[in-house]
Amino acid sequence: MQVIQGIRDRAAWIISILIGVALIAFIVQDASVRGGSIFRNTTDIAVVNDVAISKTDFDNKVETIVQMQGAQAQREQLSASVYNMMVQQTILEQEYAKLGMQVTGKELSDILFGANPPQWLQQAFTDPNTGVFNAEMAKQQFAQMKKNSANPQVAAIVETYIEPTMQQALAMKYQAMIMQAVSVPKWMAEKINADNNSVANMQYVYVPYTTIADSTIKVTDADVDAYVKKHKAEFMREYETRTVSYVSFDANPTAADSAVVYSGLASLKSEFAAATDDKSFVAAKGSETNFLDAFVTSNNLKVPNADSIKNLAVGQVYGPYLDANNYTLAKMVAKRSMPDSVKVRHILVKTGQGGIADSVAKNRIDSIKNAVAAGANFNDLVKKYSDDPGSKDKAGEYEFASVGFANLSKEFAEVAFYGTTGDKKVVKVENSSYSGYHYIEVLSQKNTQAAYKIAYISKPILASTETVNAANDAATKFAGSSKDKKAFDDNAAKLNKFPMPTGDIQQNDFQVPGLGNNRAFVRWIYENKVGTVSEPTQFDGKYVVAIITSVSPAGLATAAAARPQAEMFIRNEKKAQQIIANKLKGSTLEAMAQAAGTSVQRADSVAFEAGFIPGVGAEPRVLGAAFNKTILNKVSTPIAGASGVFVVKPEAVGARAALASNIEDLRKRLADNTRNQVSYRSMEALRLAASIKDLRSDFY
Structure with missing residues (x-):
């Protein structure tokens, strides 16, 4: 159907919009699906006022958002956010039901097809030629969708777009009801005004x-x-917390480990200088830094020992030198002068996918070049012939900084940065986005200076197997002889080590304060009792042996x-x-x-x-x-x-002497301030009043 195809055609744009609201878009689900049974299912990750939240539903939502955002490294944070939003949504749905709140068909129609339709709908039904949203076409397509509600694609659109829109409307209604209950009487404003003066x-x-x-x-x-x-x-503590104290054994690289890396790089120096294919040589040696086939201007060369590197002759190698946690060799590949920024204008005649045949494109770009030479209006030619939407409304003009050289196609960048002001050239580009013939004019170049093409070979300074094993052995020996708190403290004192306390750790945490991310370690803390000593656990650059020092139950804090x-x-x-x-x-x-x-x-x-x-x-x-x-x-x-x-x-x-205050303005400010507080505190109040069983630790 057209609505499905329209949304598919603009999927990339829609996904970019959804990233900002992903936690809503993929969390909303009919309460009836989650069910209201008081009997707990073994696959539930939470029960909110007797309504279960399933593990499958939770996992699917987390995975979808991770894929959308490309945020695998932040999975733990996303999981926590998804959980909180699912709990919040469940609580709100229950409140809506108590109050008899709903979004009527007319209200939904007004939201979708009224003066301010949702952005995803605007994008799907906006005429690309006129830029005008076609509400009638949208209505027709949604009417057709209703007739095909069993279609899985239709169901997916409803769940992904329509339900979040309805939930947002309900949330706005609910907030409006709360906001309308806020009032500041005149006498209070007068009293506050008098007190303030x-x-x-x-x-x-x-x-x-x-x-x-x-x-x-x-x-x-x-x-x-x-x-x-x-x-x-x-x-009053909402959750149980626990603490540990730990002794750490350093597994970071030693001076000997560093020397091995240094020597290995130093042995490559003459071979690197003699290499004729620097890109292949850098790749073959397993460098942490990839070869950049581009020049970097002098003021943008932000590396250690930059002055020494700039003074190298072409073909010379400098180093090894320390750059953060790496040892690095730098080879001067080439030198030239280059502007720090350029302004160009161009016309693209596209070939390949979405373009025209190569021979036709070549003839067209030649005709454009001749027309420009004959005095034709460049902007008119851009509007008529250019296939580049990014510059079509800007007379074909772009400004580029030299730091973005590598992001441009090689042929385009070389005309812009290696040529001179006034150059006019046609180049052919082959890439996924802008394949075709480009007619390019260099309008201006600024701050021309020395530029350098430099090849780097970088090697990380890592702990050797011997260093890691030594730390692990020491930690294992310590753990084996520290079976209770007295032994733990005594053994630490013998090693001149001071047991370090952590902050509070909750059952579903991933982070251990002061140590880093280790979900398995947190699980161990909650599976054992006070006084239990851990086996050696690896954290970044160290092995840790810990002892559980306290358990603080939920409720009123202990002394x-x-x-x-x-x-x-x-x-x-x-x-x-x-x-x-x-x-x-x-x-x-x-x-x-x-x-x-x-x-x-x-x-x-x-x-x-x-x-x-x-x-x-x-x-x-x-x-x-x-x-x-x-x-x-x-x-x-x-x-x-x-x-x-x-x-x-x-x-x-x-x-004190003061300007006459406008009491009504003060009342408004006070009411606005109160509403702002109520807006974010109301949800917290509902959450605290709810019965929430957090069962995530059973699974993660």
Whole structure:
């Protein structure tokens, strides 16, 4: 059918659009397909509010996106994104059902054929000659599709394009409902405006927490537990996490390994200099750097020892020298002058696939050349004869930088960069995109300078088998004698090694903090208990032996898990108690300052909206007291702030001179800010409220 063929014909363009929305386009699926059974299938990777997400569906979507994006290296990240989006889509579908939300046939028709149709549909049904979207033709073809809904190709289009469009429409409806619930009353805007223009003068006594040494304050597990219970929201863990400590054994290349690579390259130097076919020689020697049959201008030669290489005579070889993790030889193949950038114009008469016969094309390009010589308008000739869509609307003109020389066809590039301004030539090009005859004029060349064609042979500096085996043997010996934490720590100390702790590791992670990517190692961590010592595990440039040090279940954090985050705050609370009891004695600021060994300080014109005290920093509790009119000219009770204990005496609270504010504009800004927060927080709130069983670790 025409709609299928139209989409096929523009598949490359559509795929490029879909890359940006792939996580939506391939995740959407009818909830009825996923089913709502409460009985778990052994092939489910998640269950969201009793609705299963199948492993097959998940794998297919990940694989499709990987193929589309060519992103095999990012498969782990894509897998996590696909999982999150599938969970999100399942939750939203359930919300839509609760609210009775749907996209009606009329709404879908308006979306597809209205003033702003989806881009994929515009591309499929836009007249290439007029550039106008043909909505009527699209309607006719979709009406035909409805009659052939059993056709697998039609079903694929529905799943890939129509369903995501409907889901996007539902999501917009849902967000619109939430956004319409956001309102900022006038009184609130007026209050915020008044607060923002408030200023205060105050005197205060400030005793920093740093006046008491941390070493004098003991924080017990009971203290941490009590603090955690008072601040549950801050210490609630959604997922179980685990940590390990590890000792590493270096498997990076040694000096001897480096010397072997250096010597091997050095032995090629004279042979490289004598080679007559540099491209073949470089390939035969297994170089990490391919031969580039192009010149590089002087200011674009960004390699180590560039000046020494530039000074080589043609045929000479420099090196070996160090370039990142490689040793490299550089041979000067040729030198010439070349512009750094050029401007050309051309007309292409295409041959091969999509073009005309070679003899016809040759006659046409000769006629074009003669017409130009006779004074014909070049732009008119471009519009009439050129088969290059990229320059047809630009009078055939292109600008190229020399760094892009290798990306051009050799024949075209040599005319543009090796010729001179004013050159006019016809060349024949054979490649997949622009095969045919090109009439080329060189309009301008800029910044002509020395250019060099250089051949490189690069060899990576890799660890030898002996080096790798030595590291593995040392790690194996360590693991074999470290059967518990005491032995682990003692053996590490004997080797002058300090066990390194990792950050929190979740069950479905691929990355190990501080070490790198190793999914099998993460699985081992979750298959064993605290105190278990691992076998040697290879990471980049090292072998690692690890011991599981902690397990923090989901829910309220344990004292051990919470201590790093909570300890400073608990210590400050204890310091505040000591400061209040021992240093802030008396009924006046002066008496308290004297008792604390400090002085009374002033802060004038402190702005409420600034949120900080000049010279001190952010102290919201202290700032609140400064603007408390009920204690004007009175000494406050001691306030345990963020950086120390304060006693304040507000002297004046007033309003600073300010331009008259437009309350309605302020209301709008406040509402917009709130809507922005609601927009991204609403989904998170739904996710936290949902019952989600993450079963990925059963399979991956």
